[in-house]
Amino acid sequence: MAIKRRTAILVALGIVAAVVVALWKPTVLIYGMQSAGLYAAIAIPMGLVLGIVHIVNLAHGEFMMVAAYASYFACTASGMDPLLAVLPAAAVTAGFGLLVYKLTIRRALKSPELNQLILTFGLAITFSQGVNLLFSSQTRKISLEYVSASLTIGELSFGVWPFVFVFVAGAMAYGLKLFLTRTTTGKAALAVGQNPRGAAIVGIDVDRTYGLVFALATALIGGMGALFLTRSAIFPGVGGPFTMKSFSLVAMAGIGNIPGILGASVLLGLSEALMRAFRGLRGWADIIFFVLIMAVILGRSIKGRKS
Amino acid sequence: MILDVKKLEAGYGKLRVLDGISLSVGKESVGLFGPNGAGKTTIINAIMGIVKPWGGTIEFEGTRMEGMATHLVARAGIALVPQERELFPGMSVADNLELGAAWVPRGKPIMARQLETVLELFPILKERYRQYVGTMSGGQQRMVAIGRALMANPALLILDEPSLGLQPSIVAEVFDRLALLKKDISILVTEQNVRESLRAIDRGYVIENGAVVLEDTAAGLAVNPHVVSAYLGI
Ligand SMILES: Nc1ncnc2c1ncn2[C@@H]1O[C@H](COP(=O)(O)OP(=O)(O)OP(=O)(O)O)[C@@H](O)[C@H]1O
Numbered sequence: 001m002a003i004k005r006r007t008a009i010l011v012a013l014g015i016v017a018a019v020v021v022a023l024w025k026p027t028v029l030i031y032g033m034q035s036a037g038l039y040a041a042i043a044i045p046m047g048l049v050l051g052i053v054h055i056v057n058l059a060h061g062e063f064m065m066v067a068a069y070a071s072y073f074a075c076t077a078s079g080m081d082p083l084l085a086v087l088p089a090a091a092v093t094a095g096f097g098l099l100v101y102k103l104t105i106r107r108a109l110k111s112p113e114l115n116q117l118i119l120t121f122g123l124a125i126t127f128s129q130g131v132n133l134l135f136s137s138q139t140r141k142i143s144l145e146y147v148s149a150s151l152t153i154g155e156l157s158f159g160v161w162p163f164v165f166v167f168v169a170g171a172m173a174y175g176l177k178l179f180l181t182r183t184t185t186g187k188a189a190l191a192v193g194q195n196p197r198g199a200a201i202v203g204i205d206v207d208r209t210y211g212l213v214f215a216l217a218t219a220l221i222g223g224m225g226a227l228f229l230t231r232s233a234i235f236p237g238v239g240g241p242f243t244m245k246s247f248s249l250v251a252m253a254g255i256g257n258i259p260g261i262l263g264a265s266v267l268l269g270l271s272e273a274l275m276r277a278f279r280g281l282r283g284w285a286d287i288i289f290f291v292l293i294m295a296v297i298l299g300r301s302i303k304g305r306k307s
Numbered sequence: 308m309i310l311d312v313k314k315l316e317a318g319y320g321k322l323r324v325l326d327g328i329s330l331s332v333g334k335e336s337v338g339l340f341g342p343n344g345a346g347k348t349t350i351i352n353a354i355m356g357i358v359k360p361w362g363g364t365i366e367f368e369g370t371r372m373e374g375m376a377t378h379l380v381a382r383a384g385i386a387l388v389p390q391e392r393e394l395f396p397g398m399s400v401a402d403n404l405e406l407g408a409a410w411v412p413r414g415k416p417i418m419a420r421q422l423e424t425v426l427e428l429f430p431i432l433k434e435r436y437r438q439y440v441g442t443m444s445g446g447q448q449r450m451v452a453i454g455r456a457l458m459a460n461p462a463l464l465i466l467d468e469p470s471l472g473l474q475p476s477i478v479a480e481v482f483d484r485l486a487l488l489k490k491d492i493s494i495l496v497t498e499q500n501v502r503e504s505l506r507a508i509d510r511g512y513v514i515e516n517g518a519v520v521l522e523d524t525a526a527g528l529a530v531n532p533h534v535v536s537a538y539l540g541i
């Protein structure tokens with residue numbers, strides 16, 4: 001119930017912020033929503049893993065980076081459009097994710113949380129340094145015609161392609177909700193997240209479910225890796241900030257709260273865009289999310305003390 | 308025999324809890340009695356594969372089960388109502404009940420029929436069908452846990468303190484229902500409420516300090532001086 005209230009608050013704050021900003025500085029709304037979509041689409045799979053497997057995957061953004069590199073080389077070698085690489089990248093990354101899960105994370109499920117954090121942090125470093133060694137730190141980019149499509153409304157002119165991430169994030173959240181609440185496997189996953197022992201008692205293979213959920217999350221982030229090529233250049237460290245932002249968004253939303261991630265992403269995206277809209281504040285844009293997190297955690301602890 | 312446990316030893320870390328327990332359940336209803344900490348829950352956890360036995364054998368319908376993973380024990384046809392309930396608090400009554408049957412080959416095909424039986428047994432669950440289980444009272448959650456286990460259409464139903472937190476009238480009713488169920492299902496039940504449960508069982512074991520100290524029919528236990536003084540009270 002606490003989660004429902006928090007979602008409602010986050011969504012309401014997001015809407016209020018959006019309305020205020022839309023009237024005052026429309027570009028902030030546009031760019032803010034575009035990055036919100038990207039943030040949410042990347043954070044949702046991390047939230048899925050945290051909510052069900054109860055692992056904070058600090059290599060989350062690095063999985064996306066690895067998938068982006070694989071897609072990049074596949075696309076440049078074959079001349080394929082990154083959009084066509086989305087599904088293959090999802091499938092391959094799911095396999096890779098399952099392998100990594102079986103070899104490492106699975107063995108740490110019963111370890112103290114600190115050990116789990118060190119493990120996934122180690123994976124993150126291994127991935128980014130591995131890519132660095134193999135392919136150098138050079139930035140790589142695929143030029144695409146359609147991503148520069150822009151729309152002009154009155155005096156306003158902006159790129160429309162990044163809105164695709166808003167749809168992807170919405171589809172991901174809605175699809176996962178349907179999966180978790182309507183299918184037998186999804187319900188089993190939800191049950192495992194809420195009570196693994198109870199799940200085993202009713203015949204659910206908990207270990208297999210963890211593997212499945214981890215593979216599903218890495219599939220989503222793998223697809224995002226290919227899609228990411230349409231938005232940005234890549235380099236070995238490109239995933240790191242997304243790990244941090246995803247973690248913060250998931251923490252703001254609360255464990256297992258996927259709609260809350262959408263709300264938190266809108267709040268973060270709009271705040272950043274707002275800071276960027278002012279020349280003097282531009283440098284602060286990357287810090288704003290730390291401020292938001294501290295505000296949320298502070299608010300929560302004050303509320304906790306009251307009750 | 309449906310369940311045949313021989314010389315079962317188990318414990319936690321260095322603590323030995325079960326010291327060679329042997330018991331069996333046929334097409335009948337069997338009670339496990341004993342003081343707090345005697346090892347009743349540990350016996351059940353060993354049968355369910357929740358704790359790994361140190362020694363001894365567990366046979367269920369002719370198959371050796373000791374050390375088998377919990378979900379496989381459940382799929383083989385043993386359903387458990389745990390002492391701590393172990394429900395899915397953020398899911399509805401409907402989903403909790405459905406999950407009781409969804410992964411068990413014996414339960415899945417007749418899920419609709421079992422659901423009817425369960426809702427008839429606990430009408431309150433029908434009223435609260437869409438409510439989150441985590442927001443229900445302890446006694447109501449106990450009913451969900453019993454209902455969830457029945458959904459599996461088990462060959463053996465194990466209940467660990469089923470009357471814990473239930474009001475006396477419901478306890479009586481639960482045991483009446485269990486007495487009816489035992490026609491089709493074998494039952495192994497632990498209970499502090501010995502008097503009430505003696506009505507529903509055929510035989511019982513008294514466990515003390517991890518060993519069986521007494522085994523008798525329900526009628527025999529009811530008049531046994533040790534049982535009368537230690538468990539029935541006057
Ligand atoms: N997870 C555990 N770790 C360590 N020791 C445990 C654990 N669970 C139970 N024990 C110990 O094992 C012994 C037997 O416990 P068990 O729960 O089997 O007793 P019980 O007969 O079910 O008691 P009650 O009537 O209170 O439910 C106790 O001494 C208890 O302290």
Ligand SMILES: [Mg+2]
Pocket residue numbers: 347348349390467
């Ligand atoms: Mg017990």
